[in-house]
Amino acid sequence: MTKKFHCATNSNFPLKGNVKWTSPSNIALVKYWGKRPVQIPANPSLSFTLKNCFTETSIEFEKAEKFSLELYVDGKKNKSFLNKIETFIDRIKEYCPYIFHYHIKIKTTNTFPHSSGIASSASGLSALALCLVSIEKKALNLSDEEFYKKVSFISRLGSGSACRSIYGSIGVWGEHASFNGSSDEYAISFTDISPVFHSYQDTILLVDKGKKEISSTVGHDLMNNHPYSSLRYNQANNHMVQLKNILKSGDLFEFIKLVEKEALTLHSMMMTSDPYFILMKPNTLSIIQKIWEIRAERKLPICITLDAGANVHLLYPNNIKTEVLSVIEKDLIVYCENEQYICDEVGNGPKLIMEHYA
Ligand code: PMV
Helix, strand or coil: CCHHHCCCCCCCCCCEEEEEEEEEEEEEEECCCCEECCCEECCCEEEEEEEEEEEEEEEEEEECCCCEEEEEECCEECCHHHHHHHHHHHHCCCCCHHHHHEEEEEEEEECCCHHHCCCCHHHHHHHHHHHHHHHHHHHHCCCHHHHHHHHHHHHHHHCHHHHHHHCCCEEEECCCCCCCCCCCCCEEECCCCCHHHHHCEEEEECCCCCCCCCCHHHHHHHCCCCCCHHHHHHHHHHHHHHHHHHHHHCCHHHHHHHHHHHHHHHHHHHHCCCCCCCCCCHHHHHHHHHHHHHHHHHCCCCEEECCCCCCEEEEECHHHHHHHHHHHHHHHHHHCHHHCEEEEEECCCCEEEEEEEC
16 A cells, blocks of 8 residues: 555644536557556556546535535436445545545536446546545645645546546656656656647547447456466557657657557457457448548548547547548548547646635
């Protein structure tokens, strides 16, 4: 257990208050796949923080004899997510003991549909961690740096990739010699990037909005006895160094090669685990093929990436947005469930909407 994130309660903790944050989702370029307890990644990862896909969460808290939680999702009382949040709260009890002195009402809503197949755990858990650790920031006068580090640490305990959502543009999680200050326990921000990436676009083609047949938790576990795991972890470590240079130089064709290799390696790990499984759907492959054709014909710097699901993320620079959106409307929309896609782009990270303590 990490002592440095323990915290004592004192009389400065507020009697009651309200805090509201928004926190975005993220899309990994170098993928995290494989972990050991508790949520320690088997390899480092790096992601773009998104802008439009985010969770807005508020907490209203008041000192109480006995700890209790209430949860409202999209304005309605929700029991199934409450169980997940209780498991998360139990996991962070050593680090945020002050939570247990309050009655807490959580209200949360996403800008993207729950059933879209877009993981809401990264934005959802980071938004909640931001609200909870804000109480500690107020009582213990944490600096911004201490605050974000602790929030990232707490978010990681809820959902590994959530720890990267705390920082704008790019989050790096997992210890790596080329990234100063990197850690397995929390993410850091990475800012040494070419301006082209500040406004990079991510259009998410919604191929399959259903629930995944295999959860990420099961997939991560299957890496433990995977015949190719050590090769994969070495590759990811090497990709971190290469990507660091590419992000700095802005070489988009090198970017494309590395990002697509990462996405396809992630899915090839799934296809070669025991038991094996496939999360891509026929339309996922049709989109990939079409993008490769379009890229060859028109010399457009556009590429795909995938998370643990069938949806396809199209990554491209802002200056070709109009052209790409017309290609999507003309050639790709047929592969999307109900012709749905989400236009997102690289964003600046979480936002504090409101805080009040008494
Ligand atoms: O954070 P988890 O346990 O949902 O795992 C995320 C795994 C990937 O999305 C496939 C890769 C990543 O680094 O985000």
